[in-house]
Every structure is written in structure tokens, then in C-alpha cells.
Amino acid sequence: MSRELKREDCIVSDFLRSIGPWDNYIVLGGGYALIIYKLYLANQEVGIAPVGTHDLDSLIPRKVPSFMNKNIAYCLKESGFIPIFKDYGNPATEAYVKEINGFEVEIEFLTDSVTRGDKNKNVLIAGVVAQPLSYLSLSLQMTLSFVTYSGERGLVVSPGAWMFHKGLTFPKRNAPSKAYKDLYGIWYAATQLGEFSDKAVAELALLSQQHSKWFKTFQKNLHQWMENAAPIDWSRLEAQDPSGRLKKLNFEKIIKSIISRKENQKS
Structure with missing residues (x-):
């Protein structure tokens, strides 16, 4: 340790x-x-x-x-x-x-x-x-x-509930710096904990079915942020991770996978 x-x-x-x-x-x-x-x-x-x-x-x-x-x-x-x-x-x-x-x-x-x-x-x-x-x-x-x-x-x-809550509330943060930390946290929980991350993403998918109205807000919040984020926003998000692993491309990949999961399950 x-x-x-x-x-x-x-x-x-x-x-x-x-x-x-x-x-x-x-x-x-x-x-x-x-x-x-x-x-x-x-x-x-x-x-x-x-x-x-x-x-x-x-x-x-x-x-x-x-x-x-x-x-x-x-x-x-x-x-x-x-x-x-x-x-x-x-x-x-x-x-x-x-x-x-x-x-x-x-x-x-x-x-x-x-x-x-x-x-x-x-x-x-x-x-x-x-x-x-x-x-x-x-x-x-x-x-x-x-x-x-x-x-x-x-x-x-639980990690699924944690990610769900962060995705629902980060746009309401009074300090923009805390919103970047929330987005970093979603990325971290979904990608950096091995099998625990896999279970976290699966739990979030289950919660999205049980709370479909909330999940629509979750999807909208994350989709709009990625659509509207300026280069400075991406730089500030990447700066949340001192290791340098968090990049725009891998963030977009995991978030798009998460917010499209419910639609994929329906089809």
C-alpha cells in the first residue's frame, strides 16, 4: 500500500x-x-x-x-x-x-x-x-x-449510485472546479478499479432502468457537457488526473458507453 x-x-x-x-x-x-x-x-x-x-x-x-x-x-x-x-x-x-x-x-x-x-x-x-x-x-x-x-x-x-448522483448534480455546482472533479470521479469509478469498475457500470445500468426519469436527466447532463465543452474545459478536466491517464478520447468513450447502455438494452 x-x-x-x-x-x-x-x-x-x-x-x-x-x-x-x-x-x-x-x-x-x-x-x-x-x-x-x-x-x-x-x-x-x-x-x-x-x-x-x-x-x-x-x-x-x-x-x-x-x-x-x-x-x-x-x-x-x-x-x-x-x-x-x-x-x-x-x-x-x-x-x-x-x-x-x-x-x-x-x-x-x-x-x-x-x-x-x-x-x-x-x-x-x-x-x-x-x-x-x-x-x-x-x-x-x-x-x-x-x-x-x-x-x-x-x-x-455504492459506486453505481455514486456515479448516478454525480451525473445528476454536477451542472448545479456553484464552483465550476467542483464540476470537473465530479466528472473526473465518474471516469475514475468507471475505469480505474478493475473488476470493481465493471460491476459499478453494471450497477449504474440497472439503476438507470429502475429510475428512468432520473437517467434521462443524467444522459442529458453528460451529453450536453461533452457537446458544449470548450478546449479549456477539456484541459481543466484532464488536469484533474495527475497521472495523465484521463484524456478527452477515453472520457468520451466511457461516458458515451454509459449513457447509451439503456438504449442498447432496449434494442
Whole structure:
């Protein structure tokens, strides 16, 4: 295992220890999902390592049980995480930060936006403030279990659901740089994890049949991006992969294969 992956294993393990009994309810996602796939679920000898990140997105359902006085916020603070506020909302968007192995790690909580009333309003769940996100319900339902090298157990969004969500939401990113990271992530999950990537693409095909309306949006988003991308967009996308393997041609090939798969299955 590379030094970088050992560091990531330490970070994931520390977080899972910190949340205690909540490890059965919190699902890890975002860029750390790619790291978890590589570390614990795929063949590390195949493909390249994913680009690192210091942001650990934690997905949580709106309804969770109560554990005496130890809500999630209590567990995190007890383990050395410090809450910070990012705006003046009510409740304010928050994150939890901690230095682990010399790197500052930031935890944010996300939940699904399927609710009556204000779907964009932050919500307090088990002591932490979660930001609502569109299409997140599938990511909370489709999960995989994993075990870190120190024996900590956790849940991660399944790769098919992860790619599906990124394809649905990347055009809505406030920062264009994050959209490039999402597109890089789709390419990475679909191509750089050996047999695990093959299973991820197959899972996405199955989900596309079960959620056909969402998949039409997924197809449209990716098709329009490739059609409208300027040379600078392709350069910025390729720059997401330090190894140099991500190129316009292989990106177009895998994405076209993914978005045309449903039509091929019908014919």
C-alpha cells in the first residue's frame, strides 16, 4: 500500500472510531468514496490511486434513532473534532475539523431534500446540521460495507449510485472546479478499479432502468457537457488526473458507453 493510501486509511479509521454507534447510520460519500473503493473494495494493483481530498462528506438520513446523550455532535467533539460555522443560516451550515496525521480533515453532513416545506433549508439531525441535497435518497439506500485495516466498520455509497448522483448534480455546482472533479470521479469509478469498475457500470445500468426519469436527466447532463465543452474545459478536466491517464478520447468513450447502455438494452 502506498504512503498516501496508508494516510487515507488512518483518516477513515479515525472518523469511524469517532462516530461510535453511528457508524451504522452514516454513509460516506463525496471524493472519499473513491478512496474507500480503492483501499478496501477493489484490487489496489489495478489502475491508479484516486486524487486525495480533505473533505469527508457524510450522508445521513433524516430520521435516525437516539443513543442516550451521545448524539453525533457529542461523539465528534469527544474525539477532538471542532465545529465551525460557514454561514449565518438558521440553522447555520457547519463542518467539523480535526488534524489527523498532519492533515486537516473537514467533515460535512448531507441529507436528502425529499421533504415537504423548504427543501433547501438545513436540518438538525442527531446534533449536527445536515445540508439537503437533490437526488441523495438513492445514495442513502445503495450502500456497501467495508472494514478498514485497523478493523473499523463503515458504509460507503455504492459506486453505481455514486456515479448516478454525480451525473445528476454536477451542472448545479456553484464552483465550476467542483464540476470537473465530479466528472473526473465518474471516469475514475468507471475505469480505474478493475473488476470493481465493471460491476459499478453494471450497477449504474440497472439503476438507470429502475429510475428512468432520473437517467434521462443524467444522459442529458453528460451529453450536453461533452457537446458544449470548450478546449479549456477539456484541459481543466484532464488536469484533474495527475497521472495523465484521463484524456478527452477515453472520457468520451466511457461516458458515451454509459449513457447509451439503456438504449442498447432496449434494442
